[in-house]
Amino acid sequence: MSKMPKWADAVLIPLISILLAFFFSGLVIMAIGKDPIVAIKTMVQGAFGSTQGIGYTLYYATNFIFTGLSVAVAYHARLFNIGSEGQATLGGLGVAVVCLAVPWPHWTLALPAAMIGGAAFGAAWAFIPAYLQAKRGSHIVITTIMFNFIASALMGYVLLNVLKVPGSMAAESANFGPGAHLPTFHEMLAPFGINFNKNAPANVSFLVALLACVVFYFLIWRTRLGYEIRAFGQSDTAAHYAGINRVRIVIIAMLISGALAGLMAINNVMGEAERLIDNAVEGAGFIGIAVALMGRNHPIGIFLAAILFGFLYQGGAELAFWESIPRELIVVIQGLVILFTGALDNMVRAPLEKLFIALDKKKEA
Amino acid sequence: MSVQTDKGRQETAAPTASAPAIELRGISKAFGPVQANKDISIRVEKGTIHGIIGENGAGKSTLMSILYGFYKADAGEIFIDGQKVDITDSQAAISAGIGMVFQHFKLVENFTVLENVILGAEDGGLLKPSIAKARKLLKQLSDEYELSVDPDALIEDLSVGHQQRVEILKALYRQADILILDEPTGVLTPAEADHLFRILDGLRAEGKTIILITHKLREIMESTDTVSVMRRGEMTATVKTAETSPEQLAELMVGRKVLLRVDKAAATPGAxxxxxxxxxxxxxxxxxxxxxxxxxxxxxxxxxxxxxxxxxxxxxxxxxxxxxxxxxxxxxxxxxxxxxxxxxxxxxxxxxxxxxxxxxxxxxxxxxxxxxxxxxxxxxxxxxxxxxxxxxxxxxxxxxxxxxxxxxxxxxxxxxxxxxxxxxxxxxxxxxxxxxxxxxxxxxxxxxxxxxxxxxxxxxxxxxxxxxxxxxxxxxxxxxxxxxxxxxxxxxxxxxxxxxxxxxxxxxxxxxxxxxxxxxxxxxxx
Structure with missing residues (x-):
């Protein structure tokens, strides 16, 4: 029996989907009287044309890698974690607590501690829905959505009543201090004689995100735990037959998922803002769902999808700035990409499969 | 033909004397790269029980699904009583006189037998006349063919064997002349299976044509007149049952000689x-x-x-x-x-x-x-x-x-x-x-x-x-x-x-x- 080759499934389908999305985006841009060619040029130029643009693109991508991996690990256990947003929010609180509690002498000490803090808070936030799902059968989609709202409200309370600097008007924590400052790309690349833009927020967290991709791969495909997570995700009756504990897998998968979402805070809270501000996550948790979907829950796919969405974010901001295309339209373009790569996957897949079968038959004949 | 009640289908489908009840010519069907049926032709004579035997995935169910209008064949023709028919959906199959008893029954559990029998074949907006008609017919059928079921019992209270009888009754109520049974004995006790075959014998004696799909050689040998063997989407042979043996059928199914009995020494049980x-x-x-x-x-x-x-x-x-x-x-x-x-x-x-x-x-x-x-x-x-x-x-x-x-x-x-x-x-x-x-x-x-x-x-x-x-x-x-x-x-x-x-x-x-x-x-x- 012949089917589509693997490369077509992994590369060709997403590529065609993205091209379709851009085609329809172009129609939308034309409809409001702008030139789509100019628009796409502005986006590419804005996202990749300068080290500043690249710095922003990679900064956004770092966020999306973490949340994408978060969604993916839960998805391997067939748990739809919609709560990465809230878990990342709580991760920010964990990072802030670690950074504010200790006068860190150097970032190499502060970063591991902050990672532990962020991951622990994110995991703790995911634990409650996980427990409710495993023990009480409360649907994880519903509970994790609810927990996003609770996280947001909790953050508002904490910022206004606990962490706010006395006398300040802004609902934000104090600055973390120089010892918790993470090296930006500018600082990291200067020793190599590369002059990366000084204002770009991309920082060492990007490397942590790449490391997380590698760890993710080994966890899911090489360890017993990953094996059990995937087995449970594919068939919980079979997992039961094999003596795999359902409760344990649901809770552990969600803890890892929450921890990965919480880790994102080393990028946006520690690396960029260097203080805790309200709504620091900016929807990255939800983008993570699209990233995981598009990346087929595989770290390489997630990395590429995260770069694409980083490009859309940064390029979109440039487009709004230079071409006076309204910000809302950027959201439309992002929405089209999600629609075509995620929801309409089969629209591209089915005809492509037919095509490959026809090609195969021709070869045989 | 007591089952032919009021509709005048008999006249319209006036059969020529020698025409087979069903004839398939060159039926082919592919699902993507899989050729489920390859150029299949069979003739099933009126008033016979015809077995179709084959391994899983040999294409038996696909063939019957084409005959019942669930799938459309890529190529080939279907003749009922010598007339070419175009079976586009199960409604068309029913009006061509084909009834199907599925392996997994399609009954409404919390309806009574009568309600299930008339479901989808009601005569009008009101149920009462249909129910009365069905009750009369059920009485008649149960006397003639040992097809006795309590017409007012709920399906969920019936044994599996009785539920199967309801499926057969449903087909007869729709005036089926051709009855297809898909692995009918899988869920029955040996006694229930024997009873089923007595019912089928009775129906055959009344001139009904029966197609029996099974993988059990013994049932084929005991109940059919002719048998077709399928292997990998193709019809490998059609033989008279009396002229074949289980060993030969098994060989036709698999494509090589098979040992039907298990060779084993006496056990020596320990602790x-x-x-x-x-x-x-x-x-x-x-x-x-x-x-x-x-x-x-x-x-x-x-x-x-x-x-x-x-x-x-x-x-x-x-x-x-x-x-x-x-x-x-x-x-x-x-x-x-x-x-x-x-x-x-x-x-x-x-x-x-x-x-x-x-x-x-x-x-x-x-x-x-x-x-x-x-x-x-x-x-x-x-x-x-x-x-x-x-x-x-x-x-x-x-x-x-x-x-x-x-x-x-x-x-x-x-x-x-x-x-x-x-x-x-x-x-x-x-x-x-x-x-x-x-x-x-x-x-x-x-x-x-x-x-x-x-x-x-x-x-x-x-x-x-x-x-x-x-x-x-x-x-x-x-x-x-x-x-x-x-x-x-x-x-x-x-x-x-x-x-x-x-x-x-x-x-x-x-x-x-x-x-x-x-x-x-x-x-x-x-």
């Missing part, structure tokens, strides 16, 4: 391996499924559990395999094992030397999306020999081990990187069996070892089970195929309604006696 005392099991709804049964399985013997499906055998296997909780006492090698709590799961059972080939290999025994090598350690994936170090599994080692097992158990194709779903039923079962046997268990639990397995693989699987017995292992076999129980078991226990009705030696019993026990009648009643 008891598994002892079960007063075992009780409740399902999720709190209904007691196993009602205090006791038995033992000794080293070097096969205990066969016979019974119609749904009489507690599934639950028995699941408790022994650690998938359900129970009460009572179970000893393995003389040591009591936990029936509830933390140490009552599949993992703990395997640690005790209990291997389990589950009844449902698609949902339980295998992960269809996993590759063969991943399935080959499923349940044993924590074993130290499958680990590379403290963190990682030894994937390369597992693949090498899988390759060896696949060669030994003749799994085709022998490719450890293929996903489980792309193997045939027989080869999937061989993967499960290889996994469980290769761990050298003391006790093998095996449920429906050959369900959905082609004849060629059945032979191999049976040989493996007997070989394991001869190594001195204990084997508990649960099967709804009485033939399989009779030929494999050293002792037979019959389950009915959660209880063991009796134990027999295969040499001292026969299908008739077992059939009575399976229907809940003990020796004294019989």
């Amino acid at each position: 008891p391996i598994l002892e079960v005392e007063n075992l009780r099991v409740k399902d999720d709804q709190g209904v007691e499924r196993v009602k205090g049964i006791s038995f033992e399985v000794r080293a070097g013997e096969i205990l066969g559990i016979a019974g119609v499906s749904g009489n507690g055998q599934t639950e028995l296997l699941e408790v022994l395999g650690g998938m359900m909780d129970g009460t009572g006492t179970i000893r393995m090698n003389g040591e009591e094992i936990d029936l509830t709590g933390k140490y009552s799961d599949g993992k703990s059972r395997r640690a005790r030397g209990i291997a389990h080939v589950p009844e449902d290999r698609h949902d339980e025994g295998l992960i269809l999306e996993f590759q063969a090598w991943e399935n080959m350690v499923f349940g044993y994936h924590n074993a130290p020999e499958y680990q590379k170090n403290a963190l990682l599994m030894d994937n390369a080692g597992i693949k090498a081990m899988t390759q060896k097992s696949m060669d030994k158990f003749d799994v085709r194709p022998p490719n450890p990187l293929l996903e489980a779903k792309s193997f045939s039923g027989g080869n999937q079962q061989k993967i499960v069996l290889a996994r469980e046997i290769e761990r050298n268990p003391d006790l093998l639990l095996i449920g429906q070892p050959t369900r959905g397995v082609d004849i060629g693989a059945i032979e191999f699987i049976h040989q493996q089970i007997v070989a394991l017995r001869d190594e001195g292992k204990a084997i508990l076999l649960v099967s709804v195929e009485l033939d399989e129980i009779m030929s494999l078991s050293d002792r037979i226990a019959v389950m009915f309604d959660g209880k063991i009705m009796g134990e027999r030696l295969p040499s001292e019993t026969n299908e008739g006696e077992l059939g009575l026990l399976m229907a809940g009648m003990t020796g004294e009643d019989a």
Whole structure:
């Protein structure tokens, strides 16, 4: 029996989907009287044309890698974690607590501690829905959505009543201090004689995100735990037959998922803002769902999808700035990409499969 | 033709004297790259029972689905009573006089028999006239063909055999002249099956044409006039049943000679391996499924559990395999094992030397999306020999081990990187069996070892089970195929309604006696 080759499934389908999305985006841009060619040029130029643009693109991508991996690990256990947003929010609180509690002498000490803090808070936030799902059968989609709202409200309370600097008007924590400052790309690349833009927020967290991709791969495909997570995700009756504990897998998968979402805070809270501000996550948790979907829950796919969405974010901001295309339209373009790569996957897949079968038959004949 | 009531279809379809009831010419159908039916032609004469036999995936069901309008053939023509018909959907099939009795009944559980019979064939907006008409007809039919069913009973209260009669009645009410039955005896006791074949004989005598799809050679031999054999989407032969033999049919199905009987020496039972005392099991709804049964399985013997499906055998296997909780006492090698709590799961059972080939290999025994090598350690994936170090599994080692097992158990194709779903039923079962046997268990639990397995693989699987017995292992076999129980078991226990009705030696019993026990009648009643 012949089917589509693997490369077509992994590369060709997403590529065609993205091209379709851009085609329809172009129609939308034309409809409001702008030139789509100019628009796409502005986006590419804005996202990749300068080290500043690249710095922003990679900064956004770092966020999306973490949340994408978060969604993916839960998805391997067939748990739809919609709560990465809230878990990342709580991760920010964990990072802030670690950074504010200790006068860190150097970032190499502060970063591991902050990672532990962020991951622990994110995991703790995911634990409650996980427990409710495993023990009480409360649907994880519903509970994790609810927990996003609770996280947001909790953050508002904490910022206004606990962490706010006395006398300040802004609902934000104090600055973390120089010892918790993470090296930006500018600082990291200067020793190599590369002059990366000084204002770009991309920082060492990007490397942590790449490391997380590698760890993710080994966890899911090489360890017993990953094996059990995937087995449970594919068939919980079979997992039961094999003596795999359902409760344990649901809770552990969600803890890892929450921890990965919480880790994102080393990028946006520690690396960029260097203080805790309200709504620091900016929807990255939800983008993570699209990233995981598009990346087929595989770290390489997630990395590429995260770069694409980083490009859309940064390029979109440039487009709004230079071409006076309204910000809302950027959201439309992002929405089209999600629609075509995620929801309409089969629209591209089915005809492509037919095509490959026809090609195969021709070869045989 | 008492069934032809008011509609004048007889005149419009006036048959020529010699025209066959059904004729298919050159039917072909492909699903993507799979050619399910390849240029199939058959003639089925009026007033005969025609068997269609073939292995799983041979294309029998596809062919019947085309005849009933579920699929559209890519090529070919269908003639009913000599007239070309275009069957576009099941409505068209019904009005062409075709009735279908599916393997899985399509009845509304909380409707009465009458309501089910008229469903979709009501005469008007009000039900009362239709019901009255159906009641009259049902009375008539039950007198003529032993098709007796209480017309006012709810479907959910009827036995499976009676439910099947309702399906037949539904088809007759729609004035079917041609009746297609898809694996009709799979869910019946031997007595119910015999009754069904008496009904079919009666219908044939009335001039109805019957197509019987089955994989059981015995039914073909006993009830059909002609038989067609399908293999890999093609019709390999159509023969008169009287002029053929089971051996010849099996060979036509598989494409090579097959051994239909299991060759085995007498058992030499040793010490008891598994002892079960007063075992009780409740399902999720709190209904007691196993009602205090006791038995033992000794080293070097096969205990066969016979019974119609749904009489507690599934639950028995699941408790022994650690998938359900129970009460009572179970000893393995003389040591009591936990029936509830933390140490009552599949993992703990395997640690005790209990291997389990589950009844449902698609949902339980295998992960269809996993590759063969991943399935080959499923349940044993924590074993130290499958680990590379403290963190990682030894994937390369597992693949090498899988390759060896696949060669030994003749799994085709022998490719450890293929996903489980792309193997045939027989080869999937061989993967499960290889996994469980290769761990050298003391006790093998095996449920429906050959369900959905082609004849060629059945032979191999049976040989493996007997070989394991001869190594001195204990084997508990649960099967709804009485033939399989009779030929494999050293002792037979019959389950009915959660209880063991009796134990027999295969040499001292026969299908008739077992059939009575399976229907809940003990020796004294019989």
